Amino acid sequence: MTLKKLTLPELLKNSCSKFSKNLSLNFVASGKKTYQDLYNEVVSIANHLLHLGVKKGDKVAILSANMPNWGITQFAIANIGAIAVPVLPGFCSTELQNILEHAEVKVIFVSRLLAKCLEGVKTPFLKHKILINNFSTIPEGCYQPEDLDKLVPDISLNNTTPLPEVSIEEEDIASIIYTSGTTGFSKGVVLTHKNLVWDARQCHTIQPVDETYRFLSILPMAHTYENTLGLLLPLMYGAQVYYLDRVPTPKLLVPAMQKIRPTVVLSVPLIIEKIYKSQVLPKFTGSKWMSKLYQFAPARKLFNRLAGKKLMETFGGELKFFGIGGSKLDGTVEQFLREAKFPYAIGYGLTETSPMSAGSAPRGTFLQGVGPAMEGVQIKINEPDKTGQGEIWIKGPHVMKGYYKKPELTQEVFSEDGWFKTGDLGSFDRKGRLSIRGRIKTMILGSSGENIYPEEIESIINNFRFVNESLVVESKGKLVAMVHFNMEELEKQVQKIKSQAGNYKTAINDYIEEQKKELFEYVNSRVNNFSKLQLVLVQHEPFEKTPTHKIKRFLYNNINIK
Helix, strand or coil: CCCCCCCHHHHHHHHHHHCCCCECEEECCCCCCEHHHHHHHHHHHHHHHHHCCCCCCCEEEEECCCCHHHHHHHHHHHHCCCEEEECCECECHHHHHHHHHHCCEEEEEECCCCHHHHCCCCCCCCCEEEECCCCEECCCCCCCHHHHCCCCCCCCCCCCCCCCCCCCCCCCEEEEEECCCCCCCCCEEEEEHHHHHHHHHHHCCCCCCCCCCEEEECCCCCCHHHHHHHHHHHHHCCCEEEECCCCCCHHHHHHHHHHHCCCEEEECHHHHHHHHHHHHHHHHCCCHHHHHHHCCHHHHHHHHHHHHHHHHHHCCCCCCEEEECCCCCCHHHHHHHHHCCCCEEEEEECHHHCCEEEECCHHHCCCCCCECECCCCEEEEECCCCCCCEEEEEECCCCCCEECCCHHHHHHHECCCCCEEEEEEEEECCCCCEEEEEEHHHCEECCCCCEECHHHHHHHHCCCCCEEEEEEEEECCEEEEEEEECHHHHHHHHHHHCCCCCCHHHHHHHHHHHHHHHHHHHHHCCCCHHHCCCEEEECCCCCCECCCCCECHHHHCCCCCC
Protein backbone atom coordinates (compact mmCIF):
# COMPACT_ATOMS: atom_id res chain seq x y z
CA MET A 1 0.00 0.00 0.00
CA THR A 2 1.51 3.31 -1.15
CA LEU A 3 0.55 6.40 0.83
CA LYS A 4 1.83 9.93 0.26
CA LYS A 5 2.22 10.31 4.01
CA LEU A 6 1.91 7.76 6.80
CA THR A 7 -0.91 9.58 8.59
CA LEU A 8 -4.43 8.55 9.58
CA PRO A 9 -6.12 11.20 7.37
CA GLU A 10 -4.09 10.02 4.38
CA LEU A 11 -4.97 6.37 5.09
CA LEU A 12 -8.68 7.22 5.27
CA LYS A 13 -8.65 9.44 2.19
CA ASN A 14 -6.81 6.82 0.13
CA SER A 15 -9.07 3.91 1.17
CA CYS A 16 -12.35 5.80 0.87
CA SER A 17 -11.39 6.87 -2.65
CA LYS A 18 -10.16 3.44 -3.72
CA PHE A 19 -12.86 1.31 -2.04
CA SER A 20 -15.74 3.81 -1.95
CA LYS A 21 -18.50 1.26 -2.66
CA ASN A 22 -17.16 -1.49 -0.38
CA LEU A 23 -18.83 -2.13 2.97
CA SER A 24 -16.74 -0.59 5.77
CA LEU A 25 -17.62 -0.56 9.50
CA ASN A 26 -20.97 -2.09 10.44
CA PHE A 27 -22.83 -3.92 13.18
CA VAL A 28 -23.40 -7.64 12.66
CA ALA A 29 -27.14 -7.22 13.13
CA SER A 30 -27.62 -4.25 10.84
CA GLY A 31 -25.95 -1.64 8.70
CA LYS A 32 -24.67 -1.29 5.16
CA LYS A 33 -22.22 1.59 5.53
CA THR A 34 -19.79 1.91 2.65
CA TYR A 35 -16.36 3.50 2.68
CA GLN A 36 -17.95 6.62 1.16
CA ASP A 37 -20.50 6.72 4.01
CA LEU A 38 -17.63 6.30 6.47
CA TYR A 39 -15.75 9.25 4.98
CA ASN A 40 -18.84 11.50 5.01
CA GLU A 41 -19.53 10.76 8.68
CA VAL A 42 -15.89 11.29 9.66
CA VAL A 43 -15.94 14.72 8.01
CA SER A 44 -19.26 15.56 9.72
CA ILE A 45 -17.95 14.70 13.21
CA ALA A 46 -14.68 16.52 12.46
CA ASN A 47 -16.69 19.62 11.54
CA HIS A 48 -18.61 19.38 14.81
CA LEU A 49 -15.36 19.17 16.79
CA LEU A 50 -14.15 22.31 15.02
CA HIS A 51 -17.48 23.95 15.94
CA LEU A 52 -16.77 23.09 19.60
CA GLY A 53 -13.42 24.86 19.33
CA VAL A 54 -11.22 21.78 19.17
CA LYS A 55 -7.98 22.56 17.37
CA LYS A 56 -4.73 20.83 16.42
CA GLY A 57 -3.02 19.31 19.45
CA ASP A 58 -6.14 19.28 21.66
CA LYS A 59 -7.04 15.97 23.30
CA VAL A 60 -10.32 14.17 22.74
CA ALA A 61 -11.09 10.99 24.69
CA ILE A 62 -13.07 7.93 23.58
CA LEU A 63 -14.59 5.74 26.31
CA SER A 64 -16.78 3.32 24.44
CA ALA A 65 -17.80 -0.21 23.70
CA ASN A 66 -16.85 -1.43 20.21
CA MET A 67 -19.00 -0.01 17.44
CA PRO A 68 -18.66 1.62 13.99
CA ASN A 69 -18.86 5.07 15.57
CA TRP A 70 -15.66 4.35 17.52
CA GLY A 71 -13.59 4.27 14.34
CA ILE A 72 -15.50 7.22 12.87
CA THR A 73 -14.65 9.26 15.96
CA GLN A 74 -10.97 8.31 15.92
CA PHE A 75 -10.57 9.38 12.30
CA ALA A 76 -12.57 12.59 12.89
CA ILE A 77 -10.17 13.54 15.69
CA ALA A 78 -7.18 12.75 13.48
CA ASN A 79 -8.51 14.72 10.51
CA ILE A 80 -8.35 18.03 12.38
CA GLY A 81 -4.95 17.32 13.91
CA ALA A 82 -6.33 16.68 17.39
CA ILE A 83 -5.08 13.82 19.58
CA ALA A 84 -7.20 10.80 20.49
CA VAL A 85 -7.10 9.49 24.06
CA PRO A 86 -8.66 6.01 23.90
CA VAL A 87 -9.73 4.82 27.36
CA LEU A 88 -10.12 1.12 28.07
CA PRO A 89 -13.54 0.14 29.44
CA GLY A 90 -12.78 -1.23 32.89
CA PHE A 91 -10.84 1.67 34.31
CA CYS A 92 -12.39 2.76 37.61
CA SER A 93 -13.67 6.32 38.16
CA THR A 94 -10.47 7.35 39.97
CA GLU A 95 -8.30 6.11 37.08
CA LEU A 96 -10.61 7.81 34.59
CA GLN A 97 -10.41 11.08 36.52
CA ASN A 98 -6.60 10.86 36.55
CA ILE A 99 -6.39 10.12 32.82
CA LEU A 100 -8.74 12.90 31.73
CA GLU A 101 -6.96 15.40 33.96
CA HIS A 102 -3.42 14.27 33.12
CA ALA A 103 -4.12 14.36 29.36
CA GLU A 104 -6.04 17.66 29.64
CA VAL A 105 -8.96 16.18 27.68
CA LYS A 106 -11.40 18.81 26.32
CA VAL A 107 -14.08 16.54 24.82
CA ILE A 108 -15.07 12.96 25.57
CA PHE A 109 -17.15 10.58 23.44
CA VAL A 110 -18.74 7.96 25.69
CA SER A 111 -21.07 5.02 25.04
CA ARG A 112 -24.42 4.47 26.72
CA LEU A 113 -23.47 1.95 29.41
CA LEU A 114 -20.13 3.58 30.25
CA ALA A 115 -21.43 7.13 30.72
CA LYS A 116 -22.12 6.46 34.41
CA CYS A 117 -18.34 6.21 34.91
CA LEU A 118 -18.22 9.97 34.30
CA GLU A 119 -20.45 10.76 37.26
CA GLY A 120 -18.37 12.70 39.76
CA VAL A 121 -15.49 13.15 37.30
CA LYS A 122 -14.56 16.81 37.05
CA THR A 123 -11.48 18.45 35.52
CA PRO A 124 -10.78 22.07 34.61
CA PHE A 125 -10.30 20.99 30.98
CA LEU A 126 -13.34 18.82 30.14
CA LYS A 127 -15.97 20.98 28.43
CA HIS A 128 -18.09 18.66 26.29
CA LYS A 129 -19.52 15.12 26.57
CA ILE A 130 -20.97 13.37 23.53
CA LEU A 131 -22.98 10.13 23.43
CA ILE A 132 -21.11 8.14 20.79
CA ASN A 133 -23.99 5.71 20.09
CA ASN A 134 -25.98 8.31 18.15
CA PHE A 135 -23.76 11.42 18.36
CA SER A 136 -25.90 13.49 20.72
CA THR A 137 -24.74 16.09 23.24
CA ILE A 138 -24.87 14.90 26.85
CA PRO A 139 -26.15 17.61 29.22
CA GLU A 140 -24.57 17.98 32.66
CA GLY A 141 -25.82 15.37 35.14
CA CYS A 142 -27.17 12.98 32.50
CA TYR A 143 -25.36 9.67 33.01
CA GLN A 144 -27.93 6.90 33.41
CA PRO A 145 -28.85 4.74 30.37
CA GLU A 146 -32.59 5.47 30.67
CA ASP A 147 -31.90 9.23 30.59
CA LEU A 148 -29.41 8.94 27.74
CA ASP A 149 -32.01 7.02 25.71
CA LYS A 150 -34.17 10.16 25.70
CA LEU A 151 -31.50 12.31 24.09
CA VAL A 152 -32.24 13.45 20.55
CA PRO A 153 -29.26 13.28 18.15
CA ASP A 154 -28.22 16.88 17.55
CA ILE A 155 -24.95 16.42 15.68
CA SER A 156 -25.35 16.31 11.92
CA LEU A 157 -23.88 13.38 10.00
CA ASN A 158 -24.47 15.22 6.72
CA ASN A 159 -22.15 18.17 7.28
CA THR A 160 -19.64 17.34 4.57
CA THR A 161 -18.30 20.89 4.32
CA PRO A 162 -14.65 20.48 3.30
CA LEU A 163 -12.39 20.61 6.33
CA PRO A 164 -9.94 23.52 6.58
CA GLU A 165 -6.37 22.74 5.59
CA VAL A 166 -4.43 21.56 8.64
CA SER A 167 -0.83 20.44 8.36
CA ILE A 168 -0.73 16.91 9.76
CA GLU A 169 2.69 15.30 9.62
CA GLU A 170 3.89 11.75 10.21
CA GLU A 171 5.65 12.67 13.46
CA ASP A 172 2.60 14.46 14.89
CA ILE A 173 0.97 12.75 17.86
CA ALA A 174 -2.10 10.69 16.89
CA SER A 175 -2.90 8.99 20.21
CA ILE A 176 -2.04 8.95 23.88
CA ILE A 177 -2.95 5.53 25.22
CA TYR A 178 -2.96 4.87 28.95
CA THR A 179 -1.81 1.34 29.61
CA SER A 180 -3.61 -0.89 32.09
CA GLY A 181 -0.43 -2.30 33.57
CA THR A 182 -0.27 -5.14 36.08
CA THR A 183 1.91 -2.91 38.27
CA GLY A 184 -0.96 -0.57 39.10
CA PHE A 185 0.52 2.52 37.41
CA SER A 186 -1.08 3.80 34.20
CA LYS A 187 1.31 5.48 31.77
CA GLY A 188 0.31 7.59 28.77
CA VAL A 189 1.99 6.07 25.70
CA VAL A 190 2.53 8.71 23.01
CA LEU A 191 2.07 7.26 19.50
CA THR A 192 2.51 9.22 16.29
CA HIS A 193 0.61 8.90 13.02
CA LYS A 194 3.61 7.13 11.53
CA ASN A 195 3.86 4.70 14.46
CA LEU A 196 0.31 3.48 13.91
CA VAL A 197 0.02 3.57 10.13
CA TRP A 198 3.46 2.03 9.55
CA ASP A 199 2.73 -0.79 11.98
CA ALA A 200 -0.65 -1.50 10.35
CA ARG A 201 0.96 -1.62 6.92
CA GLN A 202 3.75 -3.94 8.07
CA CYS A 203 1.22 -6.37 9.57
CA HIS A 204 0.23 -7.02 5.97
CA THR A 205 3.65 -8.64 5.44
CA ILE A 206 2.67 -11.31 7.98
CA GLN A 207 -0.92 -11.85 6.87
CA PRO A 208 -2.04 -10.33 3.55
CA VAL A 209 -5.51 -8.77 3.71
CA ASP A 210 -7.72 -7.75 0.79
CA GLU A 211 -11.23 -6.56 -0.07
CA THR A 212 -12.72 -10.02 0.45
CA TYR A 213 -11.70 -10.18 4.13
CA ARG A 214 -14.26 -9.87 6.92
CA PHE A 215 -13.09 -8.97 10.43
CA LEU A 216 -15.17 -9.63 13.56
CA SER A 217 -14.06 -7.20 16.26
CA ILE A 218 -14.41 -8.46 19.86
CA LEU A 219 -11.46 -6.95 21.78
CA PRO A 220 -11.57 -3.37 23.13
CA MET A 221 -10.76 -0.90 20.37
CA ALA A 222 -8.94 1.26 22.91
CA HIS A 223 -6.22 -1.39 22.97
CA THR A 224 -3.57 -0.94 20.24
CA TYR A 225 -3.79 -4.64 19.36
CA GLU A 226 -7.40 -4.37 18.21
CA ASN A 227 -7.05 -0.80 16.98
CA THR A 228 -4.05 -1.34 14.71
CA LEU A 229 -4.72 -4.89 13.52
CA GLY A 230 -8.52 -4.85 13.75
CA LEU A 231 -9.31 -1.34 12.44
CA LEU A 232 -6.42 0.36 10.64
CA LEU A 233 -5.17 -2.76 8.83
CA PRO A 234 -8.55 -3.81 7.35
CA LEU A 235 -9.46 -0.22 6.40
CA MET A 236 -6.11 0.21 4.68
CA TYR A 237 -6.89 -2.70 2.34
CA GLY A 238 -10.63 -2.27 1.79
CA ALA A 239 -11.86 -5.07 4.07
CA GLN A 240 -15.08 -5.16 6.11
CA VAL A 241 -15.21 -4.88 9.92
CA TYR A 242 -18.18 -6.04 11.99
CA TYR A 243 -19.14 -5.34 15.60
CA LEU A 244 -21.59 -6.83 18.05
CA ASP A 245 -24.10 -4.42 19.56
CA ARG A 246 -23.71 -6.00 23.01
CA VAL A 247 -20.98 -7.57 25.15
CA PRO A 248 -19.53 -10.49 23.09
CA THR A 249 -20.76 -13.50 25.08
CA PRO A 250 -20.60 -17.03 23.56
CA LYS A 251 -24.39 -16.89 23.15
CA LEU A 252 -24.04 -13.86 20.86
CA LEU A 253 -20.74 -14.77 19.22
CA VAL A 254 -21.79 -18.07 17.67
CA PRO A 255 -24.75 -16.75 15.64
CA ALA A 256 -22.69 -13.67 14.71
CA MET A 257 -19.92 -15.86 13.31
CA GLN A 258 -22.44 -17.98 11.43
CA LYS A 259 -23.86 -14.84 9.84
CA ILE A 260 -20.61 -12.96 9.07
CA ARG A 261 -18.40 -16.01 8.43
CA PRO A 262 -15.31 -13.99 9.46
CA THR A 263 -11.94 -14.54 7.86
CA VAL A 264 -10.13 -12.78 10.74
CA VAL A 265 -10.77 -12.71 14.49
CA LEU A 266 -8.31 -11.21 16.98
CA SER A 267 -8.29 -12.69 20.45
CA VAL A 268 -6.45 -12.99 23.74
CA PRO A 269 -5.42 -16.39 25.18
CA LEU A 270 -8.18 -16.29 27.80
CA ILE A 271 -10.91 -16.62 25.15
CA ILE A 272 -9.58 -19.69 23.33
CA GLU A 273 -8.40 -21.27 26.59
CA LYS A 274 -11.92 -20.95 27.98
CA ILE A 275 -13.39 -22.54 24.82
CA TYR A 276 -10.95 -25.46 25.10
CA LYS A 277 -11.50 -26.06 28.82
CA SER A 278 -15.28 -25.62 28.86
CA GLN A 279 -16.31 -27.08 25.51
CA VAL A 280 -13.58 -29.28 24.02
CA LEU A 281 -11.81 -30.98 26.92
CA PRO A 282 -14.95 -32.15 28.81
CA LYS A 283 -16.04 -34.17 25.75
CA PHE A 284 -12.77 -36.13 25.85
CA THR A 285 -12.51 -36.53 29.62
CA GLY A 286 -16.14 -37.11 30.55
CA SER A 287 -15.56 -40.77 31.36
CA LYS A 288 -12.57 -42.78 32.60
CA TRP A 289 -12.12 -44.76 29.39
CA MET A 290 -12.35 -41.62 27.21
CA SER A 291 -9.93 -39.82 29.48
CA LYS A 292 -7.40 -42.67 29.21
CA LEU A 293 -7.87 -42.89 25.45
CA TYR A 294 -7.30 -39.14 25.13
CA GLN A 295 -3.91 -39.54 26.82
CA PHE A 296 -2.85 -41.90 24.02
CA ALA A 297 -1.15 -39.61 21.47
CA PRO A 298 -2.54 -41.08 18.19
CA ALA A 299 -6.07 -41.07 19.61
CA ARG A 300 -5.67 -37.56 21.02
CA LYS A 301 -4.51 -36.22 17.64
CA LEU A 302 -7.48 -37.81 15.90
CA PHE A 303 -9.94 -36.43 18.45
CA ASN A 304 -8.34 -32.99 18.29
CA ARG A 305 -8.54 -32.98 14.49
CA LEU A 306 -12.25 -33.81 14.64
CA ALA A 307 -12.78 -31.14 17.29
CA GLY A 308 -10.89 -28.66 15.11
CA LYS A 309 -13.28 -29.22 12.21
CA LYS A 310 -16.21 -28.62 14.53
CA LEU A 311 -14.56 -25.49 15.92
CA MET A 312 -14.00 -24.14 12.40
CA GLU A 313 -17.70 -24.66 11.65
CA THR A 314 -18.58 -22.79 14.85
CA PHE A 315 -16.45 -19.86 13.68
CA GLY A 316 -18.30 -19.76 10.36
CA GLY A 317 -16.12 -22.09 8.31
CA GLU A 318 -14.04 -19.44 6.48
CA LEU A 319 -11.58 -18.39 9.17
CA LYS A 320 -8.06 -17.77 7.85
CA PHE A 321 -6.44 -15.98 10.76
CA PHE A 322 -7.23 -16.32 14.46
CA GLY A 323 -4.76 -13.93 16.06
CA ILE A 324 -3.69 -14.48 19.66
CA GLY A 325 -1.78 -11.82 21.58
CA GLY A 326 -1.66 -9.93 24.85
CA SER A 327 -0.10 -12.71 26.94
CA LYS A 328 1.35 -16.19 26.59
CA LEU A 329 -0.91 -18.96 25.29
CA ASP A 330 -1.20 -22.07 27.45
CA GLY A 331 0.95 -24.89 26.04
CA THR A 332 -1.72 -27.59 26.19
CA VAL A 333 -4.25 -25.36 24.46
CA GLU A 334 -1.71 -24.51 21.77
CA GLN A 335 -0.96 -28.20 21.25
CA PHE A 336 -4.70 -28.75 20.73
CA LEU A 337 -4.88 -25.89 18.18
CA ARG A 338 -1.92 -27.30 16.26
CA GLU A 339 -3.32 -30.84 16.18
CA ALA A 340 -6.76 -29.46 15.34
CA LYS A 341 -5.22 -27.62 12.35
CA PHE A 342 -6.99 -24.49 13.57
CA PRO A 343 -5.59 -21.34 11.84
CA TYR A 344 -4.25 -19.65 14.95
CA ALA A 345 -1.41 -17.14 14.81
CA ILE A 346 0.79 -15.70 17.54
CA GLY A 347 1.90 -12.08 17.79
CA TYR A 348 4.15 -10.19 20.16
CA GLY A 349 4.26 -6.50 20.90
CA LEU A 350 3.44 -3.79 23.40
CA THR A 351 1.37 -0.62 23.41
CA GLU A 352 4.72 1.16 23.20
CA THR A 353 5.39 -0.52 19.83
CA SER A 354 1.99 0.25 18.25
CA PRO A 355 1.85 -2.84 19.03
CA MET A 356 3.01 -5.52 16.57
CA SER A 357 6.74 -6.33 16.60
CA ALA A 358 7.08 -10.06 15.93
CA GLY A 359 4.89 -12.94 14.92
CA SER A 360 3.84 -15.36 12.26
CA ALA A 361 0.85 -16.32 10.17
CA PRO A 362 -0.88 -19.65 10.89
CA ARG A 363 1.49 -21.53 8.59
CA GLY A 364 4.54 -20.35 10.58
CA THR A 365 3.52 -21.04 14.17
CA PHE A 366 5.61 -23.24 16.43
CA LEU A 367 4.86 -24.56 19.91
CA GLN A 368 5.22 -21.97 22.69
CA GLY A 369 7.02 -19.47 20.46
CA VAL A 370 6.17 -16.24 18.67
CA GLY A 371 8.02 -16.04 15.37
CA PRO A 372 10.53 -13.75 13.63
CA ALA A 373 10.72 -9.99 13.95
CA MET A 374 8.23 -8.27 11.67
CA GLU A 375 9.70 -6.91 8.46
CA GLY A 376 11.36 -3.54 9.15
CA VAL A 377 11.59 -4.17 12.92
CA GLN A 378 14.88 -4.75 14.75
CA ILE A 379 14.83 -6.98 17.82
CA LYS A 380 17.82 -7.99 19.90
CA ILE A 381 18.38 -9.87 23.14
CA ASN A 382 20.36 -7.60 25.41
CA GLU A 383 23.17 -9.21 27.42
CA PRO A 384 21.98 -12.80 26.87
CA ASP A 385 22.95 -15.43 29.42
CA LYS A 386 24.56 -18.75 28.51
CA THR A 387 21.19 -20.07 27.33
CA GLY A 388 20.75 -17.09 24.98
CA GLN A 389 18.10 -15.50 27.13
CA GLY A 390 17.93 -11.82 28.05
CA GLU A 391 15.81 -8.69 27.88
CA ILE A 392 14.09 -8.02 24.55
CA TRP A 393 15.05 -4.65 23.03
CA ILE A 394 13.25 -3.21 20.00
CA LYS A 395 13.91 -0.56 17.37
CA GLY A 396 11.72 0.57 14.48
CA PRO A 397 9.39 3.26 13.07
CA HIS A 398 6.59 1.84 15.26
CA VAL A 399 8.26 2.59 18.62
CA MET A 400 6.54 5.29 20.69
CA LYS A 401 7.81 8.83 21.21
CA GLY A 402 7.71 8.31 24.97
CA TYR A 403 5.43 8.53 28.00
CA TYR A 404 3.29 11.66 28.18
CA LYS A 405 4.66 14.20 30.66
CA LYS A 406 7.09 11.56 32.00
CA PRO A 407 10.55 12.41 30.63
CA GLU A 408 12.40 10.54 33.40
CA LEU A 409 10.36 7.38 32.82
CA THR A 410 10.86 7.70 29.06
CA GLN A 411 14.60 7.99 29.55
CA GLU A 412 14.58 4.83 31.70
CA VAL A 413 13.10 2.65 28.96
CA PHE A 414 15.37 3.79 26.13
CA SER A 415 19.04 2.95 25.73
CA GLU A 416 21.47 5.70 24.78
CA ASP A 417 21.45 4.48 21.18
CA GLY A 418 17.65 4.40 20.90
CA TRP A 419 16.62 0.81 21.72
CA PHE A 420 13.31 0.40 23.57
CA LYS A 421 13.73 -1.86 26.61
CA THR A 422 10.59 -3.99 26.76
CA GLY A 423 11.02 -5.51 30.22
CA ASP A 424 10.27 -8.91 28.67
CA LEU A 425 12.65 -11.86 28.76
CA GLY A 426 13.11 -13.84 25.58
CA SER A 427 15.46 -15.65 23.24
CA PHE A 428 15.87 -16.48 19.55
CA ASP A 429 16.19 -20.01 18.20
CA ARG A 430 18.51 -21.01 15.36
CA LYS A 431 15.86 -20.01 12.81
CA GLY A 432 15.67 -16.48 14.20
CA ARG A 433 12.28 -17.05 15.84
CA LEU A 434 11.50 -15.26 19.08
CA SER A 435 10.17 -16.94 22.21
CA ILE A 436 9.01 -15.13 25.35
CA ARG A 437 9.92 -16.37 28.83
CA GLY A 438 8.20 -13.82 31.07
CA ARG A 439 8.45 -10.35 32.57
CA ILE A 440 11.63 -9.26 34.33
CA LYS A 441 9.58 -7.66 37.10
CA THR A 442 7.67 -10.88 37.84
CA MET A 443 10.77 -13.07 37.93
CA ILE A 444 11.42 -14.49 41.40
CA LEU A 445 14.98 -14.94 42.66
CA GLY A 446 15.38 -18.34 44.32
CA SER A 447 17.25 -18.89 47.62
CA SER A 448 20.39 -19.93 45.75
CA GLY A 449 20.15 -17.21 43.12
CA GLU A 450 18.12 -19.20 40.55
CA ASN A 451 15.69 -17.40 38.23
CA ILE A 452 12.13 -18.62 38.75
CA TYR A 453 9.49 -17.65 36.16
CA PRO A 454 6.01 -17.67 37.75
CA GLU A 455 4.26 -17.61 34.36
CA GLU A 456 5.72 -21.02 33.51
CA ILE A 457 4.52 -22.55 36.79
CA GLU A 458 1.09 -20.93 36.35
CA SER A 459 0.82 -22.50 32.91
CA ILE A 460 1.23 -25.95 34.49
CA ILE A 461 -1.24 -25.17 37.30
CA ASN A 462 -3.86 -23.93 34.84
CA ASN A 463 -3.76 -27.28 33.04
CA PHE A 464 -4.89 -29.09 36.19
CA ARG A 465 -8.54 -30.07 36.20
CA PHE A 466 -10.98 -27.67 37.85
CA VAL A 467 -8.47 -24.76 37.83
CA ASN A 468 -9.73 -21.52 36.30
CA GLU A 469 -6.66 -19.37 36.92
CA SER A 470 -3.69 -19.03 39.23
CA LEU A 471 -0.95 -16.75 40.47
CA VAL A 472 2.46 -17.78 41.80
CA VAL A 473 4.10 -15.40 44.27
CA GLU A 474 6.96 -15.44 46.74
CA SER A 475 6.11 -14.87 50.41
CA LYS A 476 8.48 -15.20 53.36
CA GLY A 477 10.90 -17.18 51.24
CA LYS A 478 8.20 -19.63 50.13
CA LEU A 479 6.89 -20.20 46.63
CA VAL A 480 3.11 -19.95 46.93
CA ALA A 481 0.42 -20.79 44.37
CA MET A 482 -2.86 -18.93 44.71
CA VAL A 483 -5.47 -20.97 42.85
CA HIS A 484 -8.99 -20.06 41.78
CA PHE A 485 -10.94 -23.29 41.24
CA ASN A 486 -14.00 -23.74 39.04
CA MET A 487 -16.42 -24.24 41.93
CA GLU A 488 -19.32 -25.14 39.68
CA GLU A 489 -17.42 -28.13 38.27
CA LEU A 490 -16.11 -29.09 41.72
CA GLU A 491 -19.63 -29.12 43.13
CA LYS A 492 -20.87 -31.31 40.26
CA GLN A 493 -18.10 -33.77 41.02
CA VAL A 494 -18.93 -33.82 44.73
CA GLN A 495 -22.60 -34.47 43.96
CA LYS A 496 -21.55 -37.55 42.02
CA ILE A 497 -19.39 -39.06 44.75
CA LYS A 498 -20.73 -37.92 48.13
CA SER A 499 -22.89 -40.20 50.26
CA GLN A 500 -26.46 -39.14 50.87
CA ALA A 501 -25.82 -39.12 54.62
CA GLY A 502 -22.74 -36.89 54.41
CA ASN A 503 -22.71 -33.17 55.10
CA TYR A 504 -22.55 -31.36 51.75
CA LYS A 505 -20.43 -28.42 52.94
CA THR A 506 -17.96 -30.74 54.61
CA ALA A 507 -17.81 -32.86 51.47
CA ILE A 508 -16.99 -29.79 49.37
CA ASN A 509 -14.24 -28.65 51.75
CA ASP A 510 -12.76 -32.15 51.92
CA TYR A 511 -12.78 -32.43 48.14
CA ILE A 512 -11.06 -29.05 47.75
CA GLU A 513 -8.34 -30.19 50.15
CA GLU A 514 -7.90 -33.36 48.06
CA GLN A 515 -7.57 -31.27 44.91
CA LYS A 516 -5.01 -29.00 46.58
CA LYS A 517 -2.86 -32.00 47.52
CA GLU A 518 -3.16 -33.52 44.05
CA LEU A 519 -2.35 -30.18 42.44
CA PHE A 520 0.69 -29.75 44.70
CA GLU A 521 2.08 -33.14 43.61
CA TYR A 522 1.06 -32.60 39.97
CA VAL A 523 2.97 -29.31 39.70
CA ASN A 524 6.05 -30.34 41.67
CA SER A 525 6.50 -33.42 39.52
CA ARG A 526 6.67 -31.20 36.44
CA VAL A 527 9.01 -28.35 37.47
CA ASN A 528 12.70 -28.15 38.32
CA ASN A 529 13.85 -28.41 41.94
CA PHE A 530 14.09 -24.67 42.59
CA SER A 531 10.63 -23.99 41.10
CA LYS A 532 8.75 -26.41 43.36
CA LEU A 533 5.79 -25.03 45.31
CA GLN A 534 5.82 -24.90 49.09
CA LEU A 535 2.17 -23.99 49.52
CA VAL A 536 -1.14 -23.93 47.64
CA LEU A 537 -3.79 -21.42 48.72
CA VAL A 538 -7.38 -21.27 47.47
CA GLN A 539 -8.37 -17.95 45.92
CA HIS A 540 -12.13 -17.92 46.50
CA GLU A 541 -12.94 -14.95 44.25
CA PRO A 542 -11.67 -14.44 40.68
CA PHE A 543 -8.46 -12.43 40.56
CA GLU A 544 -8.88 -8.73 39.92
CA LYS A 545 -7.84 -7.98 36.35
CA THR A 546 -6.89 -5.12 34.09
CA PRO A 547 -9.26 -4.18 31.25
CA THR A 548 -7.13 -6.42 28.99
CA HIS A 549 -7.77 -9.46 31.23
CA LYS A 550 -4.33 -9.63 32.87
CA ILE A 551 -4.22 -10.31 36.60
CA LYS A 552 -3.22 -7.26 38.64
CA ARG A 553 -0.22 -8.94 40.21
CA PHE A 554 0.67 -5.99 42.41
CA LEU A 555 -2.51 -6.55 44.46
CA TYR A 556 -1.35 -10.01 45.53
CA ASN A 557 2.34 -9.47 46.21
CA ASN A 558 1.94 -9.07 49.96
CA ILE A 559 -0.11 -12.08 50.99
CA ASN A 560 0.22 -13.19 54.60
CA ILE A 561 1.04 -16.82 55.27
CA LYS A 562 1.83 -18.58 58.53
